[in-house]
Amino acid sequence: MTILPKTPSRAAREAAAVVQRSSTSLTLRRLVRDPASLVSMLVIVLIFAFALAAPLIAELTGHGPTEQFRETGLSPAGIPVAPNSEFLLGTDQLGRDMLVRLAYGAQISLLVGVVASLFAAGIGITVGLTAGFFGGATDTVLSRVMDLVMSIPFLLCAIALVSVLGPSLTLSIAVIVFFSWTGLGRVIRGQVLALKHREFVEAARSLGASGFSIMYRDVLPNLIVPILIYTTLMIPSAIVFEATLSFLGLGIVPPTPSWGGMLADAANNSLYLVAWWMVIVPGTALLVTTLSFNLLGDGLRDALDPTSARGGK
Amino acid sequence: MLFRFLLPRIGFGLLVLFLLSIFVFVLFYVSPSDPARIIAGDKATEALMEQIRVKLGLDQPIYVQYLKFVGGLLQGDLGYSYRSNVPVADLIVARIPATLSLVFGGMVLWLAIGIPIGISSAKRPGSLRDRIGQSFAIIGISFPTFVLGMVALYTLYFLPTRFGVMLFPPSGYVPLTAGVGQWAWHLILPWTTLALVVAAVYARLTRGQMLEVLGQDYIRTARAKGLSERRVIYRHAFRSAMPPLVTQLGIDIGLLLGGVIVIEQVFGLLGLGSLAVTSVNNQDRPVVIAIVLLGGVFVVTVNIIIDTLYALMDSRVRTSGRA
Numbered sequence: 001m002t003i004l005p006k007t008p009s010r011a012a013r014e015a016a017a018v019v020q021r022s023s024t025s026l027t028l029r030r031l032v033r034d035p036a037s038l039v040s041m042l043v044i045v046l047i048f049a050f051a052l053a054a055p056l057i058a059e060l061t062g063h064g065p066t067e068q069f070r071e072t073g074l075s076p077a078g079i080p081v082a083p084n085s086e087f088l089l090g091t092d093q094l095g096r097d098m099l100v101r102l103a104y105g106a107q108i109s110l111l112v113g114v115v116a117s118l119f120a121a122g123i124g125i126t127v128g129l130t131a132g133f134f135g136g137a138t139d140t141v142l143s144r145v146m147d148l149v150m151s152i153p154f155l156l157c158a159i160a161l162v163s164v165l166g167p168s169l170t171l172s173i174a175v176i177v178f179f180s181w182t183g184l185g186r187v188i189r190g191q192v193l194a195l196k197h198r199e200f201v202e203a204a205r206s207l208g209a210s211g212f213s214i215m216y217r218d219v220l221p222n223l224i225v226p227i228l229i230y231t232t233l234m235i236p237s238a239i240v241f242e243a244t245l246s247f248l249g250l251g252i253v254p255p256t257p258s259w260g261g262m263l264a265d266a267a268n269n270s271l272y273l274v275a276w277w278m279v280i281v282p283g284t285a286l287l288v289t290t291l292s293f294n295l296l297g298d299g300l301r302d303a304l305d306p307t308s309a310r311g312g313k
Numbered sequence: 314m315l316f317r318f319l320l321p322r323i324g325f326g327l328l329v330l331f332l333l334s335i336f337v338f339v340l341f342y343v344s345p346s347d348p349a350r351i352i353a354g355d356k357a358t359e360a361l362m363e364q365i366r367v368k369l370g371l372d373q374p375i376y377v378q379y380l381k382f383v384g385g386l387l388q389g390d391l392g393y394s395y396r397s398n399v400p401v402a403d404l405i406v407a408r409i410p411a412t413l414s415l416v417f418g419g420m421v422l423w424l425a426i427g428i429p430i431g432i433s434s435a436k437r438p439g440s441l442r443d444r445i446g447q448s449f450a451i452i453g454i455s456f457p458t459f460v461l462g463m464v465a466l467y468t469l470y471f472l473p474t475r476f477g478v479m480l481f482p483p484s485g486y487v488p489l490t491a492g493v494g495q496w497a498w499h500l501i502l503p504w505t506t507l508a509l510v511v512a513a514v515y516a517r518l519t520r521g522q523m524l525e526v527l528g529q530d531y532i533r534t535a536r537a538k539g540l541s542e543r544r545v546i547y548r549h550a551f552r553s554a555m556p557p558l559v560t561q562l563g564i565d566i567g568l569l570l571g572g573v574i575v576i577e578q579v580f581g582l583l584g585l586g587s588l589a590v591t592s593v594n595n596q597d598r599p600v601v602i603a604i605v606l607l608g609g610v611f612v613v614t615v616n617i618i619i620d621t622l623y624a625l626m627d628s629r630v631r632t633s634g635r636a
Contacts, residue, residue: 151329153571153608156589160337160601163593164344240457244575247459248590263459267579272463273471283460291455
């Protein structure tokens with residue numbers, strides 16, 4: 001290889017060899033380089049696959065999610081059987097297959113976690129954006145409303161509400177949404193307050209853009225980072241909230257499988273003291289799921305906001 | 314001065330309680346369950362049930378019922394339980410010691426675990442100790458309380474018992490009058506469970522705050538003056554890192570006093586939270602209303618106390634209205 005003199009054209013070609021990367025690809029590269037984020041993403045994908053495969057698992061094992069195997073799934077004394085070749089993760093107090101129930105329970109957990117977080121994020125963004133952007137009386141009223149919701153003993157109110165209206169999937173989601181939007185709302189409001197006096201907002205205004213246009217076309221896109229992080233971190237809280245409601249018998253109605261409900265079955269009469277898998281199976285599933293989302297949320301924060309202290313607040 | 318500062322906060326607190334009371338009242342008003350049926354039992358005649366309704370004032374419009382309820386409340390009368398016919402106030406008072414013991418004992422423990430972890434992490438971010446501390450924090454934050462509680466009961470009570478060793482009692486609350494030792498022994502597992510989960514939040518918060526503070530100029534000055542690292546960390550840095558921790562503490566204490574519902578359920582502690590769950594399942598309206606309102610009172614009171622502490626510590630907050 002001959003050594004070429006450094007001509008202007010070569011310098012230009014070399015400069016071009018420095019790949020121009022978009023912000024998204026830079027973020028993705030940072031995210032992929034963090035082993036914790038990578039593993040947690042992989043685990044989340046696996047959990048989704050597990051949930052989607054629930055009917056398939058039921059088909060393969062030949063066990064329905066609410067089917068009771070009183071002959072093979074219970075000991076002669078009526079005690080659940082430990083994990084074995086027929087019931088890979090053991091059975092519960094009615095001789096139902098834990099593996100199949102776990103997979104169907106994953107559907108509920110993910111559904112509630114994701115749907116509730118998306119709705120809560122939607123409300124939080126709208127309220128925070130409106131309060132921060134319009135300021136004045138609007139801000140005062142909306143901020144007080146957020147203070148108000150945060151001053152409610154939420155679990156007490158949630159169980160009172162559910163006990164009166166009757167437990168259901170929709171009500172669980174509604175309750176979770178109602179009590180989870182304020183955190184994001186406050187963050188967004190704070191960010192908007194900081195953003196609205198920046199030059200690009202001034203510029204948009206001087207170009208004659210309307211308030212709404214500035215709010216949605218100029219301010220909102222700048223809030224993607226906190227929105228993404230907070231929504232991701234809301235998912236595990238929503239999943240635990242749903243599991244707590246189901247654990248207290250106020251969430252998903254049995255016999256529909258849910259992780260919280262499976263744990264409630266285990267706690268009932270302290271059955272788990274003789275059948276440890278009844279706690280370990282759904283408990284591990286719950287822990288692994290929330291842990292993965294929390295790790296991913298942290299990883300996202302580090303990747304999207306390199307200036308923040310690693311694993312910061 | 315302080316009065317002018319407190320007044321709007323007390324007003325807001327009363328507004329919260331007012332709305333909360335309206336919420337529970339309307340909730341039960343639209344409820345399909347019939348209190349007369351609950352009180353009289355399944356075989357009661359319609360005439361008897363009508364009699365009960367009149368006696369409880371349930372035949373009257375909702376606002377009359379509400380005003381009567383508030384009137385009674387102002388005289389310290391919370392009504393009677395539908396199930397046991399015991400005054401609601403007595404039921405609640407009997408449950409307060411267990412919840413107070415659990416929350417405040419747990420608090421001591423979670424502060425003792427969380428804050429040192431946070432500080433030692435912040436001293437050397439990225440070090441092995443920091444990474445261990447951070448792993449503890451993220452696992453703690455992700456651990457659902459009831460799962461941790463059941464695992465603790467299984468490993469620390471059931472397994473040792475099976476081998477003939479009674480490390481910890483399975484459940485129940487023993488009042489302080491039975492001796493501090495017994496009281497604490499029965500609470501160790503619930504305390505630890507509560508503390509591990511909550512400590513994780515404090516570890517993260519402390520770390521974040523300390524990292525911010527440690528980067529500031531006056532810390533460099535303090536070090537340059539030749540102060541010991543210990544003094545810099547605890548006297549200079551931690552002090553200014555404290556306010557957000559105090560806020561978080563206020564939120565946690567307020568919410569938990571309303572009922573450490575899940576932990577009380579798992580460990581069979583007869584506190585406010587387990588009373589709430591029982592009453593909700595029994596449709597015992599007066600008890601549920603009282604507990605929800607009491608929970609609100611706890612949150613609101615603790616908020617006012619925290620705000621006042623802030624104001625006393627920092628005159629800027631005092632004069633600028635709401636911070």
